[in-house]
Amino acid sequence: METQSHTKPVGDVIAKYPRARENLISILQEVQEEYGYLSRESINHISEYLGLPSSKIFGVATFYNQFRMNAPGRIQIAMCRGTACHVKGSLNLLDTCRQLLGIEVGQTTKDGLFSLETVACLGCCSIAPAMMVNGKFFGRLDKKRVEYLIDTWKATGRVEE
Amino acid sequence: MSRVFIGMGTCGLATGAGEVRTAVDKWAAAHGTTIDITATGCIGYCKAEPIMDVVTDSGHRVSYSNVTPEVAGFILDEVLLRKNYKLDGLLGQFKNGKAALPGIPLIEEHPYFRKQVKYVLRNCGIIDPESIGDYRAHGGFAGLERALGMTPQEVVQEVIRSGLRGRGGGGFTTGKKWEFAQKSPGEKKYVICNADEGDPGAFMDRSILEGDTYAVLEGMMIAGYAIGADEGIIYCRAEYPLAIERINKAIAVMKAEGLLEKKGKNGFSFKLRVKKGAGAFVCGEETALMASVEGRRGMPRPRPPYPAVAGLFQKPTIVNNVETMANASHILREGADSFASMGTQNSKGTKVFALTGKIANAGLVEVPMGITLREIVYDIGGGIPGGKAFKAVQIGGPSGGCIPEEHLDIKIDYESLKTVGAMMGSGGLVVMDEDTCMVDMARYFTAFITSESCGKCIPCREGTQRLYEILDSIVSPYTKMPDEEANLLRFNRVLNMETLAQVIKDTSLCGLGQSAPNPVLSTLRFFRKEYEAHIYDRKCPAHQCKGLLTYSIDTNACNGCTLCAKKCPTAAIVGERKKAHYIVDEKCIRCGTCRDVCRQGAVSVA
Numbered sequence: 001m002e003t004q005s006h007t008k009p010v011g012d013v014i015a016k017y018p019r020a021r022e023n024l025i026s027i028l029q030e031v032q033e034e035y036g037y038l039s040r041e042s043i044n045h046i047s048e049y050l051g052l053p054s055s056k057i058f059g060v061a062t063f064y065n066q067f068r069m070n071a072p073g074r075i076q077i078a079m080c081r082g083t084a085c086h087v088k089g090s091l092n093l094l095d096t097c098r099q100l101l102g103i104e105v106g107q108t109t110k111d112g113l114f115s116l117e118t119v120a121c122l123g124c125c126s127i128a129p130a131m132m133v134n135g136k137f138f139g140r141l142d143k144k145r146v147e148y149l150i151d152t153w154k155a156t157g158r159v160e161e
Numbered sequence: 162m163s164r165v166f167i168g169m170g171t172c173g174l175a176t177g178a179g180e181v182r183t184a185v186d187k188w189a190a191a192h193g194t195t196i197d198i199t200a201t202g203c204i205g206y207c208k209a210e211p212i213m214d215v216v217t218d219s220g221h222r223v224s225y226s227n228v229t230p231e232v233a234g235f236i237l238d239e240v241l242l243r244k245n246y247k248l249d250g251l252l253g254q255f256k257n258g259k260a261a262l263p264g265i266p267l268i269e270e271h272p273y274f275r276k277q278v279k280y281v282l283r284n285c286g287i288i289d290p291e292s293i294g295d296y297r298a299h300g301g302f303a304g305l306e307r308a309l310g311m312t313p314q315e316v317v318q319e320v321i322r323s324g325l326r327g328r329g330g331g332g333f334t335t336g337k338k339w340e341f342a343q344k345s346p347g348e349k350k351y352v353i354c355n356a357d358e359g360d361p362g363a364f365m366d367r368s369i370l371e372g373d374t375y376a377v378l379e380g381m382m383i384a385g386y387a388i389g390a391d392e393g394i395i396y397c398r399a400e401y402p403l404a405i406e407r408i409n410k411a412i413a414v415m416k417a418e419g420l421l422e423k424k425g426k427n428g429f430s431f432k433l434r435v436k437k438g439a440g441a442f443v444c445g446e447e448t449a450l451m452a453s454v455e456g457r458r459g460m461p462r463p464r465p466p467y468p469a470v471a472g473l474f475q476k477p478t479i480v481n482n483v484e485t486m487a488n489a490s491h492i493l494r495e496g497a498d499s500f501a502s503m504g505t506q507n508s509k510g511t512k513v514f515a516l517t518g519k520i521a522n523a524g525l526v527e528v529p530m531g532i533t534l535r536e537i538v539y540d541i542g543g544g545i546p547g548g549k550a551f552k553a554v555q556i557g558g559p560s561g562g563c564i565p566e567e568h569l570d571i572k573i574d575y576e577s578l579k580t581v582g583a584m585m586g587s588g589g590l591v592v593m594d595e596d597t598c599m600v601d602m603a604r605y606f607t608a609f610i611t612s613e614s615c616g617k618c619i620p621c622r623e624g625t626q627r628l629y630e631i632l633d634s635i636v637s638p639y640t641k642m643p644d645e646e647a648n649l650l651r652f653n654r655v656l657n658m659e660t661l662a663q664v665i666k667d668t669s670l671c672g673l674g675q676s677a678p679n680p681v682l683s684t685l686r687f688f689r690k691e692y693e694a695h696i697y698d699r700k701c702p703a704h705q706c707k708g709l710l711t712y713s714i715d716t717n718a719c720n721g722c723t724l725c726a727k728k729c730p731t732a733a734i735v736g737e738r739k740k741a742h743y744i745v746d747e748k749c750i751r752c753g754t755c756r757d758v759c760r761q762g763a764v765s766v767a
Contacts, residue, residue, distance in 0.1 A: 024456035025439050029399070063458040063615075065440030066399055082361030083555065083591045084517035086605050095752065099730055120442060120609065121361035122400060124172055125517035125589070126207030126524050135402065137175035143757075 008034060010045040019050055028061055037068045065120070073108045073115035075153055077101075077133050082121030084128040093129055093146050094118065100150050113157065114150075134159050163189075163196045163241055166214035166222070168286055170203035170371045171403055172364075177229065178211040184230035185213075188237050196237075199295075202372015204286025205525035206273050209252065212286070215240045221262050224252040255287075273522050276541055278503065280511045281487045282527045285372030290407055293414050296375040302420075304493035308383045309426040316387040317343055320489060323497035324509030329355055329445065329482030330560065330586045331672065332508075332575040335489065338479055341469035342388040345477035350390035352381050353473065353480045355450060356397035356404070359442040360558030361609065362589035365513040366483035368525050370397070370404035373487060374411045378433060380486030382420075383493050385431045388479060393431060396450055398438040408435050442559075442613035446671045447472075447480040449615065460615045461671035482587070484513055504530030508574035518555075518591040521546045528573075535569040538592060549594040553687070557586025559606045559613075560676030562683025563599060582683040584676065598705035599688040600695050604632040606680035614673065621674030624665040628681060631658045635695045636706040655696060659685060700767070707751040710766050714755075716741035718763035725755035725764065 013034050017023040024046075031042050038061055047054040061067040079085075079094045098104060101114050108115040124130040127139030131146075136159060138149065153159060165185055169178045182198060189196040204212060209226030213233060216222050217240060225236055227250050239245040246254075246265055253268035254261060261267065268274060288295045296302070308316045321336030342350060354377060358366040370377060381393040397405050412433050415421045424430045436454050444450045444459040451473045453459035472478025481489075488510065492500045501509045508530040514537065517523045521543030528537060534554060538544065545551050553563040562583035564571075571577050575585050593602070607629045616622045631654045662678035662685075669675045685692060694702050701709045714725075714734075721739040726732075733749040736742030744755070756764040 021456040022454065025453065026437065029437055029439065060456070060458055063441065067439065081609075083558065083589065083605070084362050084523075086361075087518045087591055087593055087597055087602075092753070119400065120359065120440070120613070121363075123358065123364035123367045124175055125362050125364055125515055125591075127172055127175055127210070128517060128523075130175065132400075137171060139172070139175040 010042045011049075014046065014049060021050060021052065024050060024052070024057065024060060025064070028057075028067060032067060036072050037070055039069075070108065071112070073113050074157070075114050075134060075159055076117065077114060077131060078117045078119045078122075079131045080122040080124070080129065081118045082123075082125060082128070084125035085121075085130060088128045090129040093131070093141055093143065096143050096146050097150065100147065113154070163194065163237075164199065164216040165196050165237075166199045166201050166216075168203055168210060168212040169200040170286075170368060171401075172203055172207045173210045173212070174403075176210045180230045181211050181213060181228050181233045184233040185237065188234045199289045200291070201287060202285045202290050203368045203525065205277075205282060205368070205527070206252070206522065207524035208522050209250075209524075212252070214255075217241075217246065217262070218244070219262065220259060221257060221265075222255040223262070223265060224255070224268055226250045226252050272543070273524070273526075273541060276532070276536055277527050278511050278529050279527055280491060280500070280503070281369065281376075281484055282373075282513060282525065283491070284376065285368055285525075288373070290372050290374045291410055293375060293411070293418065296373075300494055301375055302379055304490040304495075305379050305382050305386075308386055308493045309429060313343060313387045313389060316383065316493070319497050320387070320492060323492045323500040324504070324507075325485065325488055325492060325500065326508065326575060327482060328484035328488065328512065328587070330557070330584065332585055335481060335485055338469060338481070339384060339387050341467065342390075342477045342479045345470050347477050349392075349474075349476045350388055351473045351476055351478040352384045352388065352390045352393040353447075353450065353454070353478060354381050354393065354395045354483060354486050355445065355447070355480050356395055356401070356483050357438045357444045357450060358398060358401075358483070358587065359445045359613075360560075360587045360589050362517060362555070362558055362591045363515045363587045365515055365525055365588055367401050367404055369483050369487050369513075370401065371407060374404075374407045375415075376487040376490050377483055378408070378411055378415065380481075380488070380490040381433065382431050383489055384479060384481065384486065386427075386429050388477070390477075390479075391431055393433045394454060394473075395433070395435045396438055396444070396454060397435055399440060405435055405437060441615070442609075443615045443671070443673050446673055449671070450480060451478065458615070460617045461673075463670060484588075505572065505574045507576060512573070512585070512588055514588045514590045516542050516590045516592070519545055519549065519594040519597070520592040530574045531572045533570050533572055534564060534590075537573075537590065538569065542592065545592065545594045547594075549596065552593045552595055552597055553599065555591040555593060555602065555680075556589065557584045557679075558589045559609050560584060560672070560679055561586045561589075562679045563593070563602065563687060564683075565687040582679065582686055584679070596703055596705070598701050598703035599684045599691045600632065600635060600701070601703075601705045603681045603684045604629065604636060607632055607677070610673070610677045614677075618668075618670035618674060620665045620668040621670070621677060624661060624669075625674070625677050627654075628658065628661055628665065628678065631655055631661070632681070635692070636701070637708040638699070704766055710751050711746065712744050712749055712751065712753075712755065712764060712766050714742050714744055715763045715765060716743075718761050720761055720763075722760070724758050724760070728754050728758050730754065 014027045129141050130139040213228040214224045253266045317339045325335045326332045422432045441459045444453045446461045449459040449461040468478045513527045555563045611625045611629050614621045665678045719741040726734040733745045
């Protein structure tokens with residue numbers, strides 16, 4: 001299971017980067033990898049470190065799709081909405097996920113188990129429709145398979161390795 | 162020791178190549194032998210993944226498709242123990258200089274590969290992408306070697322002579338770009354490889370990076386030498402973790418071997434690093450990409466000054482796509498002539514297309530420029546599965562257009578595609594059949610563009626949003642409109658949609674905005690009837706636009722099993738057991754569940 005506990009202070013995570021603006025995106029990526037999201041505190045911390053106003057950092061972080069400002073679920077479902085997946089019915093699969101989980105895109109379930117996102121394209125178009133769950137790819141999906149997978153994850157609380 | 166190759170690109174892994182590998186290891190352990198497993202990239206025939214090649218005792222490499230962990234053991238039994246090669250899923254044998262195995266077809270004779278010309282993809286799925294030795298054994302770094310024996314001017318001339326044009330979309334002559342950067346004065350220059358493959362529906366760059374990592378890096382070094390740069394940056398999207406891992410490994414190996422960060426021939430020294438993108442389609446535009454590398458919001462700026470004059474950190478910079486870089490390394494190795502001998506008058510060489518959608522053989526195909534779309538869709542792609550009718554092929558992603566049946570015979574090159582309102586783009590080819598709604602496709606792409614527009618210029622930021630609203634109103638039911646005036650307004654906007662699209666095209670700042678209305682304009686041009694059906698009849702002929710569908714139950718066919726009523730998520734189906742059921746239209750959300758579950762086929766949609 002992914003850890004939500006703040007094992008390392010923000011300062012330690014970003015210390016290896018020189019204090020230059022060009023490292024901002026790399027720093028944000030590293031912080032998000034460590035904590036799962038960008039909290040207000042970490043943004044303030046980065047702001048002090050780089051000597052940049054936090055508004056600027058917020059501006060950059062909200063511009064890119066990758067960054068998120070809320071804690072994600074332990075199982076992060078990213079449904080691909082690329083062209084090939086769209087043609088093969090990924091919108092219906094997304095609806096299935098929304099119904100089964102009872103959340104909208106960008107939200108996390110109350111128990112913190114699932115969060116649901118969309119991604120522009122996973123680059124797995126040949127096995128469309130596809131989704132990525134905690135970094136693992138699932139392709140050639142249909143409604144039944146999605147229902148089965150989500151039910152399994154609900155029962156076990158984790159994505160099987 | 163026996164040798165096995167397994168295609169372990171992202172698509173292979175997603176279909177179970179990892180489990181196949183474990184099964185091969187287990188088989189070896191059970192038989193008290195060791196098997197040397199080479200993880201290759203993707204050979205492009207993604208439909209057949211996972212693919213496993215076994216090297217026979219006679220040294221022939223035979224390829225099998227759709228290998229599951231159970232089948233893997235069986236194949237090893239047959240091939241290695243019983244010497245029986247004719248098995249289910251046999252793709253063919255590779256040429257290896259020796260006499261071919263009798264009775265086993267050559268893999269290049271396979272219908273999927275017969276019309277393909279592997280130039281830039283030559284090593285993908287063949288070599289171990291993590292082994293620099295394997296790359297060298299297949300001619301790797303010979304191009305760099307040759308380039309370093311020439312003057313930078315000669316290298317640029319060689320690339321110009323090859324006729325190579327940018328494979329990322331624009332199609333600008335690569336050599337000319339290099340020449341501008343070379344002539345720009347400056348001590349410090351940069352080479353950027355654009356691996357931010359944002360086009361939904363395209364994955365050739367991922368495949369090349371995963372399957373032939375060193376070729377891209379070699380191309381960057383050649384570019385660096387040609388323009389006088391000492392630093393290269395690969396801007397790769399974060400969604401490609403495997404590609405990033407392999408590039409980092411390759412850079413480390415090249416450093417250890419003294420290829421990087423060390424003065425070599427002609428005093429040329431080069432350093433390379435990866436910059437992970439953070440997910441923004443607009444960063445495929447070169448000035449936006451550079452802003453992103455500098456740690457800012459990825460917004461384009463007006464050109465000139467061009468990046469070749471003032472690019473990254475205001476230094477002369479060239480930005481080339483992954484496929485372009487890989488091509489450059491092969492061109493330098495084999496000379497400009499062999500590249501220029503392929504293709505058409507103005508578009509030389511080959512192009513890789515990602516063939517996906519409603520097609521029998523989805524995958525990556527590399528074909529010479531000038532081939533027809535029909536050959537790609539039918540001869541290589543195997544046509545439309547399930548006996549459905551072909552409707553269109555969408556080329557070039559959100560900036561491209563939809564090409565209908567009547568234009569399938571055009572010869573593909575940069576110019577010919579523009580005449581039918583599409584563009585090469587990065588080479589996504591999404592095939593659509595009769596079940597695809599073209600208005601829905603236009604709406605889909607416009608929705609994508611509205612969320613990816615950076616917001617800098619008004620035509621793109623506001624225009625695409627309005628365009629999306631119009632398209633959305635076309636596919637939405639009337640009930641959404643509160644009063645008569647809103648309805649009139651809506652109709653007025655529909656009438657002006659084409660004008661709006663043209664204005665966005667003419668006045669946007671960057672390529673993203675200028676090409677954003679292409680999907681709308683091209684579908685309007687070729688599929689106006691579908692728009693009219695949506696607007697006048699309020700019907701979606703392909704039954705895709707949920708807002709215009711009506712579900713109903715045939716009271717004669719319904720036997721009252723109550724299954725649909727139980728499964729309906731909004732309790733919109735009423736009826737007594739063993740009697741015909743009815744759908745309450747106001748409650749129905751058009752999810753289609755009732756139609757899926759009905760065993761009598763009594764639910765129809767119109």
